[in-house]
Amino acid sequence: MDPSKVLIVDDNLDLAHALELRLRANNYQAVLAQSGPSAVALALAHKPIAILLDLHLPKEDGLAVMMEFRSCPEIAGVPVIVMSADCSVVTQHKVLDAGAHAFLDKPLNHRSLLHMLRGIEMRSADQQRLMATDPHRLQD
């Protein structure tokens, strides 16, 4: 089976690369994007299981990028994990209120991240199983 894909949106290429190494070692395939528009295009093309989004992108606000994901029906349901070095409670609330799946501080705790990704995978596997066995579920 092909490895699940994870989209990383971060303008810091070094950091994205370190994250990619970490993900690859745990059998995920990372796709890198450095800006909002390219992130949307890549998400549409690759259908990742999750999106890791840096809150501080050079030209746009991470929250605005998240809204763009939400407004595309094909990828609106993909969980967005927001990463930021600004770990104030206010920022965390703002991010979660805007619909993020979770918030992770930088420097990233990779164990938390991998744990989260496993959870997301398990849930989507459950959903697919449900849909396969119970066609009425689809109409809900």
Added chain:
Amino acid sequence: MSLSTVMMNDMATKVLVVDDSAADRNLVRLSLSAASQRYNLDCAERLSEGLEKLEMGRPDVVLLDLNLPDSQGTDTVKRVAHKAPDVPILVLTGSDDDRLALEAVRTGAQDYIVKGQMDSNALTRAMHHAIERHQVIATLRESRQKQLDFKDKFLSHVSHELRSPLACIHQFAEVMLDGLAGPLTAKEREYLQSVLRNAGQLNNLINDLLDAASANVGKLTIEPARVDTQEVIGHLVLMLGTKAKTRGVSLTTTIGAQIPAVQADRRRLVQIFVNLVENALKFTDAGGEINLRASISEQDPRFVQFTVADTGKGINPQNLDLIFDRLYQEQNAVSNRQGLGLGLAISKELVEQHGGRIWVESELGKGSVFTFTVPQFSLSAIVSRVLVYEGRLQEASLVGVEMARGSREVTDEVWELTRRRSRAIVERCILPDKDLLLPSMQALGEREMIFILACTDPSGASVLEKRILGQLIAAPQITNTSIYRTFCIPLPKTVAVDRGLDEQLKWVSQEIEKLILKTSGL
């Protein structure tokens, strides 16, 4: 409206006179009609009428008599300033009460003018000065706010800029240590660990810098709860023991058996201790000792007193007053790692935020003793605010909210956030002057209990209970990770009337504590 438009153009200056004396209103009208500039005059006889007119439209200035049929003295100024904070006030006063007039200026009026001495020139000059003064103050306030906002933005920016490269160093060192770039030799592993350790230290320094900067704008915040004194000191010894050992210094503790819990922000309490111990380590040679001590304060038994005593070099007596100052550095450190000189200043700020104080005693060559105090945890002190009204105990109920991790896949970070957010929602549901969120008694791991002491009968409590549950379930983002349950317990009312209030209060808080412990299953 800016000053220049008022002064320069041909538009009439809008003036509202609030004065119950027809003669005084006429005097103003006459004075203004004699002036060269145009004025648009509106009058009110009572304060209520004046406030209504302020609601309809903003005049450029209000001329205000202090003694009106429906309002007297400086209260009149306060009510106008509250209604229209952006309109300057010029007080009209009789010749005999300039003391009151000065007080009015302190309360928020821009200036005053004595009615008996009022002529066209004096009145227009005073009015324009009032408008100008008001404008200047508003501009100053605005620019101060801008500066603060800028500082906030700047800090957030710097924090991000400094942390990003650091995060990178951290990640790659970890990637290599975990063998993701191939197997490592023992030397490589050791060097990488050194990189990681120092990156961690740099991260702490950045945190210090941000803390100090927040303290500067009064933004260093604490969230006090009940903290077990024994447990927190045990945690500190585990945390700092190894570091002390590698320096050849022994870390010991002296804790009384009956040491009570404290009312503190646990994370901040640990931060204060870490600052003090790391400071002590800097000045203590190998073979020395650092002792952590907790006891009830002798000066004020409502406080617990913590000391960090070292057998180090001691502090020069003339510098004792300076060491809590920001950026102060003592010269004769044992280690060459100096830090930023912010640790003690931050500690002082944090201790004071807790309502305690911090001081130092030291003798050159013998060592230093840092002491700080933190209030004891006392449920009766906390609940008395809500329970006691007019010197009587009120009827009360305990409303509890239980939350639990909905699924195993919820990470610690998400769980922590869920707890915080749920608490915030519960806090919004209560009336701060009537109800009270009780501090958490102990962390329950996978569960969290929030208790509210509500000044209400059982039926009122069940309304509150339903409201909270409804809000929690309707809140986006948190319900999928947690399960909620609420319950309410009427408090026993069998308090003997012949006991004094203090006694009764103590008894009720003991009952509450028992109930909480029982309900939490502790």
